[in-house]
Amino acid sequence: MKTTGRPTAPQAVTANVVETKSGSKGLDQATKLIFETSTPQNTGVDLPTPKGTTSRLGSHARTGEIGLPGLSEPETMRHYVRLSQQNYAIDLGVYPLGSCTMKHNPRLNEKIARMPGFADVHPLQPVQTKQGALEVMYDLSHWLMTLCNMPAVALTPKAGAHGELCGMMAIRGRLDSDGQTQRRRVLVPESAHGTNPATAVQCGFSVDEIPANDKGRVDMDAFRAKLSEGTEDIAGIMLTNPNTCGLFENDIIEIADLIHKAGGYFYCDGANFNALVGRVRPGDLGVDAMHINLHKTFSTPHGGGGPGSGPTVLSDALMAHAPVPYVVKTDVGFDLVEHVVGEAAESFGRMCAFHGNMGMYTRALSYMMSHGADGLKQATEDAVLNANYVQASLSDVMTPAFEGTCMHEALFDDRFLKDTEVETLDFAKAMIDEGYHPMTMYFPLVVHGAMLIEPTESESKQELDRFIGSMRHLAEKAKAGDADHFKAAPIYAPKSRLDETQAARKPILRWTPPESLPEAAE
Amino acid sequence: MKTTGRPTAPQAVTANVVETKSGSKGLDQATKLIFETSTPQNTGVDLPTPKGTTSRLGSHARTGEIGLPGLSEPETMRHYVRLSQQNYAIDLGVYPLGSCTMKHNPRLNEKIARMPGFADVHPLQPVQTKQGALEVMYDLSHWLMTLCNMPAVALTPKAGAHGELCGMMAIRGRLDSDGQTQRRRVLVPESAHGTNPATAVQCGFSVDEIPANDKGRVDMDAFRAKLSEGTEDIAGIMLTNPNTCGLFENDIIEIADLIHKAGGYFYCDGANFNALVGRVRPGDLGVDAMHINLHKTFSTPHGGGGPGSGPTVLSDALMAHAPVPYVVKTDVGFDLVEHVVGEAAESFGRMCAFHGNMGMYTRALSYMMSHGADGLKQATEDAVLNANYVQASLSDVMTPAFEGTCMHEALFDDRFLKDTEVETLDFAKAMIDEGYHPMTMYFPLVVHGAMLIEPTESESKQELDRFIGSMRHLAEKAKAGDADHFKAAPIYAPKSRLDETQAARKPILRWTPPESLPEAAE
Amino acid sequence: MRYLPLSDQDRAEMLEKVGVPHIDALFEDVPKSARLDGLIDLPNHQSEAQVERYFAGLSAKSTAAGSVPFFCGAGAYRHHIPATVDHLIQRSEFLTAYTPYQPEISQGTLQALFEFQTQVALLTGMDVANASMYDGSTACAEAVVMAVRVARGKKRKAVLAPGLHPHYAAATQTLASTLDINVNERGCRPNRDAHVIDHIDDDTACVVVQSPNVFGEIVDLAPIAEKAHAHKALLIAVFTEPVALAAIKSPGEQGADIVVGEGQGIGVGLNFGGPHVGLFACRQKLVRQMPGRVCGETVDANGERGFVLTLSTREQHIRREKATSNICTNSGLCCLAFTVHMTLLGDAGLKRMAALNHENACALADELAGINGVELVNETFFNEFTIKLDRPAVEVVDALADKGVIGGVPLARLTGGEDDGYLLICATETNIESDITAYGKALKEVLS
Amino acid sequence: MRYLPLSDQDRAEMLEKVGVPHIDALFEDVPKSARLDGLIDLPNHQSEAQVERYFAGLSAKSTAAGSVPFFCGAGAYRHHIPATVDHLIQRSEFLTAYTPYQPEISQGTLQALFEFQTQVALLTGMDVANASMYDGSTACAEAVVMAVRVARGKKRKAVLAPGLHPHYAAATQTLASTLDINVNERGCRPNRDAHVIDHIDDDTACVVVQSPNVFGEIVDLAPIAEKAHAHKALLIAVFTEPVALAAIKSPGEQGADIVVGEGQGIGVGLNFGGPHVGLFACRQKLVRQMPGRVCGETVDANGERGFVLTLSTREQHIRREKATSNICTNSGLCCLAFTVHMTLLGDAGLKRMAALNHENACALADELAGINGVELVNETFFNEFTIKLDRPAVEVVDALADKGVIGGVPLARLTGGEDDGYLLICATETNIESDITAYGKALKEVLS
Ligand SMILES: Cc1ncc(COP(=O)(O)O)c(C=O)c1O
Numbered sequence A, B: 001m002k003t004t005g006r007p008t009a010p011q012a013v014t015a016n017v018v019e020t021k022s023g024s025k026g027l028d029q030a031t032k033l034i035f036e037t038s039t040p041q042n043t044g045v046d047l048p049t050p051k052g053t054t055s056r057l058g059s060h061a062r063t064g065e066i067g068l069p070g071l072s073e074p075e076t077m078r079h080y081v082r083l084s085q086q087n088y089a090i091d092l093g094v095y096p097l098g099s100c101t102m103k104h105n106p107r108l109n110e111k112i113a114r115m116p117g118f119a120d121v122h123p124l125q126p127v128q129t130k131q132g133a134l135e136v137m138y139d140l141s142h143w144l145m146t147l148c149n150m151p152a153v154a155l156t157p158k159a160g161a162h163g164e165l166c167g168m169m170a171i172r173g174r175l176d177s178d179g180q181t182q183r184r185r186v187l188v189p190e191s192a193h194g195t196n197p198a199t200a201v202q203c204g205f206s207v208d209e210i211p212a213n214d215k216g217r218v219d220m221d222a223f224r225a226k227l228s229e230g231t232e233d234i235a236g237i238m239l240t241n242p243n244t245c246g247l248f249e250n251d252i253i254e255i256a257d258l259i260h261k262a263g264g265y266f267y268c269d270g271a272n273f274n275a276l277v278g279r280v281r282p283g284d285l286g287v288d289a290m291h292i293n294l295h296k297t298f299s300t301p302h303g304g305g306g307p308g309s310g311p312t313v314l315s316d317a318l319m320a321h322a323p324v325p326y327v328v329k330t331d332v333g334f335d336l337v338e339h340v341v342g343e344a345a346e347s348f349g350r351m352c353a354f355h356g357n358m359g360m361y362t363r364a365l366s367y368m369m370s371h372g373a374d375g376l377k378q379a380t381e382d383a384v385l386n387a388n389y390v391q392a393s394l395s396d397v398m399t400p401a402f403e404g405t406c407m408h409e410a411l412f413d414d415r416f417l418k419d420t421e422v423e424t425l426d427f428a429k430a431m432i433d434e435g436y437h438p439m440t441m442y443f444p445l446v447v448h449g450a451m452l453i454e455p456t457e458s459e460s461k462q463e464l465d466r467f468i469g470s471m472r473h474l475a476e477k478a479k480a481g482d483a484d485h486f487k488a489a490p491i492y493a494p495k496s497r498l499d500e501t502q503a504a505r506k507p508i509l510r511w512t513p514p515e516s517l518p519e520a521a522e
Numbered sequence C, D: 001m002r003y004l005p006l007s008d009q010d011r012a013e014m015l016e017k018v019g020v021p022h023i024d025a026l027f028e029d030v031p032k033s034a035r036l037d038g039l040i041d042l043p044n045h046q047s048e049a050q051v052e053r054y055f056a057g058l059s060a061k062s063t064a065a066g067s068v069p070f071f072c073g074a075g076a077y078r079h080h081i082p083a084t085v086d087h088l089i090q091r092s093e094f095l096t097a098y099t100p101y102q103p104e105i106s107q108g109t110l111q112a113l114f115e116f117q118t119q120v121a122l123l124t125g126m127d128v129a130n131a132s133m134y135d136g137s138t139a140c141a142e143a144v145v146m147a148v149r150v151a152r153g154k155k156r157k158a159v160l161a162p163g164l165h166p167h168y169a170a171a172t173q174t175l176a177s178t179l180d181i182n183v184n185e186r187g188c189r190p191n192r193d194a195h196v197i198d199h200i201d202d203d204t205a206c207v208v209v210q211s212p213n214v215f216g217e218i219v220d221l222a223p224i225a226e227k228a229h230a231h232k233a234l235l236i237a238v239f240t241e242p243v244a245l246a247a248i249k250s251p252g253e254q255g256a257d258i259v260v261g262e263g264q265g266i267g268v269g270l271n272f273g274g275p276h277v278g279l280f281a282c283r284q285k286l287v288r289q290m291p292g293r294v295c296g297e298t299v300d301a302n303g304e305r306g307f308v309l310t311l312s313t314r315e316q317h318i319r320r321e322k323a324t325s326n327i328c329t330n331s332g333l334c335c336l337a338f339t340v341h342m343t344l345l346g347d348a349g350l351k352r353m354a355a356l357n358h359e360n361a362c363a364l365a366d367e368l369a370g371i372n373g374v375e376l377v378n379e380t381f382f383n384e385f386t387i388k389l390d391r392p393a394v395e396v397v398d399a400l401a402d403k404g405v406i407g408g409v410p411l412a413r414l415t416g417g418e419d420d421g422y423l424l425i426c427a428t429e430t431n432i433e434s435d436i437t438a439y440g441k442a443l444k445e446v447l448s
């Protein structure tokens, strides 16, 4: 989650720094691009010399250089180790990005994902040679369906947004097979994550926004009004629950009923399922489709942006339209249904090559089995408790966006910064100096200058207390009028504020060799 | 290698720092001790509940707490990741510790060492169930003996100093079995590493120091004089080659001849064998015993202090006295000779439990096979070239200790700092700010304020040029009279200078619970 | 539970601070009918050793590619990945970071992405590349949608070449189906790609051609580009094996406008099909229509070079229903693996690796082509080729598996159509001589 | 070569800067007779894949403990090591750092050592511990030398208990042999350790007792400590299995003056016997006679807490021939593994782990004791015990191996003496029920 485009053209920071000749400073190593450290013809691999067979490339052989840099193995290693140290990470500290669920990533799961029977198996090997991998998929499906109380799950979606696509495609498949091809309107709360409207449109639906009420939930009057405008074009609703304000949609069952009565389906964005696991099953709420971000709720590592996995559970109404492939259990073991024929004749088709992100299946299943039914429930409760603890501990110095307790994340707005000249962005950057990754900012859009804090269950009370201490300190500092401190922040990060405006205005998206190549001065 | 005890009681550094509430600063995370973050009864492991069998511990069961702290897995992970970031490492930058050979540690070797047939094998399994592990030891021996042109190698020594012990024990074994029990005097150059005299004494020898000449080599006149004092008590000589000044002992063959004629043996400290591999074989120099630091020359990682491995090659004269166990090839495979009987009847015995550091054998052999005969020779040449390049590039601003080219390391003294008030120690600390690990300082003792720089073959020319740039910059800065810069250094390290005097005077070697435990303020 | 730091005492203290008597109070918004009592019917928590034992057991139930003579390609390729790659991508700072939305403390990920984008651009011969898609097939689908967008929706026809990987065609079809994009597809057959030009007309937004195609054939893209451009259509060039691009002319050189493909072959293992990494590159002028994240260079407040995610006004989190794609999470860590492996290879290493792949494939093709009942389909190929057998390929592959050889992918497996004996076979630098002779021997036995 | 960054052009430029025409010029100090022409007779460089293949082949030629029912102990123990441990010790910053001689940029290693020392002190019940020795056996040998030093060399007799691991006794004997230390050793036999008190006299510098001893018996140290102290001798308590100390009274509690042992069982794998990690702890008053490195707390110039290596005037690099030991490189990274594993365990985890070990050993002892021809030797034990067989143990172990059970260590294997049927057997938490029944079944078959 991320600022709604507040590109910053930062002011120069005047820090009292002693320059070094090397550009490095202690452990902080100055690091060029690989292209600038290259020694052409060097390589970090040794390979046997080719024997020189006659080529079968026809007339298509590449001639000339590709232009890739040449680095030995030690140079490569050092380059990326240095780069890595310029990153924040869960393993370094609190990473309270609301909606992103940055929880602990157990290394057991990394080990398991690398077992040869999972990592070194080809997706198209004969089915009798990959029974173990299929069994993992089968078992994972069982866990997910049981936790959700849903009769089916499509594993292939590659991330949350892909899962949304899956669910909405299934809804469209069902509508179309029922001859309801006029149903193309999808209701989406204005607090929704950007992927929701984007997905709806990518499936050929139109988006109709519904506002939030002053409790941060769907405004039921507005919702009923939308339906009373006429329901024959209603395809369904996309609703996040708990929603992006970190609140449980308490009218959710009524919403489900109403949308079903209107002839539509209920897509639930399950990005926040981590607030419910083991305590609430989406199938008990009337959900027709919901993706689960294995890379959030079930802890597969974010990896600086991915990969993820977005298995999508489906209701009885939609399951016939699930995408291929999927695993089935037969008398002799496990098999794959890979084509839109036979039992899969109503499938909406294939979403991607092969069978989805196996590497995430193993990790997520390992995570779930490690926790077990008891541990998953406890994790959910701890996540909710941690968020409420943070909210309760900050509500006197910051301004919670809504009244009452929250679920897994605490939402604040920027009213407490009124007249301080400090904005949410500045506050966030000052958190960096305190050693924290900022919370999600400017999302959800329904709240001004939003600050969405999701501590997850992985934080200890001691860490939270320290975090709270810093937040209180900053809030008080802002109110005390020390805006300069915030505008200059971060001063302790590897870089000071970056000029996003310039980046977007004159995009430089790749390295290009310097026009002229004068002998580089040493 | 290390300062010869120059405990520093540092001056306060007045840096212009903005305090943070958390104590962290950006990515630099404030980190307490595990004992201070503990939640008693917490644990980072899950284990099945014991069934409650009747104890067979007799009356010896432990009662009460051990006192270990309780941390969950995420807390543990974060704690040690944070700590790690306070370390310098080869993977971060130039680590020119003379005599320590901080070269690149390929991760291939880590992978290989963890293969179950090596890492998950018990040393005392039946011999027919560990043939692969024994074959590694056999092959490693072959490589080491071939590179050294020596007829035998004892693999068990656990590090260089243990290898010295091995070699000196073998010498003593040979002397004793020849009835030469009066031979107890060992000649040791004053430039020797501290382990040499310490080892000699640990084997019951006495140490007789021989001085260096003005070329940094053994003073041959003094050496001859020692011998002419009478040779009946001479057990041998311990000589490093290339020596600790980074110079090849050009009289080495004569030294070997003389010591042999005197009835003694030639122990060569092989810590610097990386300057010779593939170009010079110790067996051709008259060496009787030499340890090889696999953790230097053959790149097994230093790991913050160990583990290492110090296989010791032995000449015909000494090989019968080699320690047990060792591997032999038989008609049916490989076997171990583990006891001082039969063919090993003259062995001086066992140096440690089991068969030495297998984990280093695999890594070192992988390293050698990866390089091959051609790559090992090239690595040697590059190491020597890199050292000479550094020496040549700095000799106008710093003061090389001796004339002429060097081998794998370049030795400077502190004459260039004369009258600057900057000492070797200060210079070293200023290097930290420039992003480098300091070179070895105050060793060897034969040179005043010694600075021993060993870049190894792993550094690229670009890195060396940057390093040289910083060194020149500092040398010039020192001469320009900016002593304050040096006295304040390091300012960019995770800690400023540490008070070693206080540490030694009032040793605090462990955490103890606070006497009274008042409710800790939040 | 080992992953949960709160103790019962912590929980009690925290509930008190929150001002509720019991954790249940925090779930009171949940409708009563949906509140669960007790635990879900799944096993309770287990130790590391128990979990590991379970997975080790399942792992042993599949045949690892590295344990047998192995010859599958068809979109996923087995190459040797240096140990450095896997080590680096497991570093906490890369593995446990989120998308680099706070650039001041994400320069590691960002600079690596900038290097990745540059490498992809160089390899494909394109001006720019994005920071990855899920995989090659979704990149392909998104490229078609983008082409229609570039045509401002006025042209809605996409022509797919017959040599396009059937999974890619299917994924494209799925995405296009709801967007009124007319996908012109005519079965998966060898040696037909040149004929796509017959289907390009003024309604055509794009033509999608894979080279090497799913049969391993190397396709001459230049005439197709020419025809496409004549009709103001875009040529989308597709590849499934990035290593091939080191051996053959880049799609950029041949006139492609958008190049998409699978990056898995460099740095990423087979992983039973995922995660892989979709590469997406295009001409500079199309960049604002490109889906997915991009990283760009800029300066910080002190004037130092730094990197940020940029052009985000194309993306869902800013543009919502007007975004170029709904993609959010992509294949970040696989990009890093790709980049590290690519950096290790360099020009020299990548070219040599490609040469070794080609040589092994040639040797294998020669070995197999001599067998009775085998017909080599390809005139050209890089590291995979197709043979036509005198009986269903699925049967042959099963019989080979019984003999311990994983012999390739039957075309019918991909298309779901009739099995007319086409078998897709791949050899890489990981195959040793004895693998190749073992295959020859086994196939001879099976076919005799 | 992939590990060498210099290009030929770099080399040429650098030689020029050095002012020599050719690399050979830098080797001119080497006597002509010792200069090699050409290459050593060993294979040339190989690719990663080639090297990996070689080692994978050899790895497959040994039976991994995890692949069979496995019951060896006798100084090396198989426990489950959490994945976190191996991950952390592979971090560049720990793995590729040297000894922390520059404390300002080594706080990571130093603080971990301080935590290690504290954990070892707590576990052994001692005041202080050092930063490790090579392994338990060398720690034992060094402890004896230290005890003689503490006695200012005036007492040179060391009494070793019969239950001391024979390798420990041998390593001690080796080191003592050249130092005129008289090692009083009387064969390795069960149930005899209490009698060492008969050999303690005024010449005795120390008495060395292992508990649990090599037979697995738990030895009552208190009476031995009492007798030793009465003669101003030191009690050196030895252990080979650190997990045992969580179950039994600490040696410190029982009056030991120095405690040494093997730490491998926590955090470090079997590794075919090495690297392991020697633990060394003692009473505060003896600290300046202790061998090896120690880490201590101090402050930096800004008054912040920090850690340094200290008391280095005991060590070879400062004291040279007067040092307390010649040790330099120790077992640094294994200390870290120990510390991380110990931190994960905590009091609760370690105690539970110990309980599970004990239970499995009890179950196994019961299973085996019922078999004809088997006599259980131990009255007490923790996770290993000894049985006496009616035939040579080596034969039995070989026969068990043929049946796929690694059944333990014959005493004769350790002593080199006659094989009178003693077999040392260990069970840990890694053994599952089926392992234990498999052992019982196999042994029954072998003995019948
Ligand atoms: C509420 C919500 N929905 C959907 C998504 C999209 O998930 P993904 O990034 O896995 O595509 C996110 C991720 O940030 C989210 O927070």
Ligand SMILES: Cc1ncc(COP(=O)(O)O)c(C=O)c1O
Binding pocket: B001, B099, B100, B159, B160, B161, B162, B193, B195, B196, B240, B244, B269, B271, B272, B293, B308, B309, B310, D327, D328, D329
């Ligand atoms: C010259 C020399 N000799 C011996 C040694 C001791 O080797 P180790 O530390 O492996 O015991 C060293 C290590 O620093 C050394 O530099």
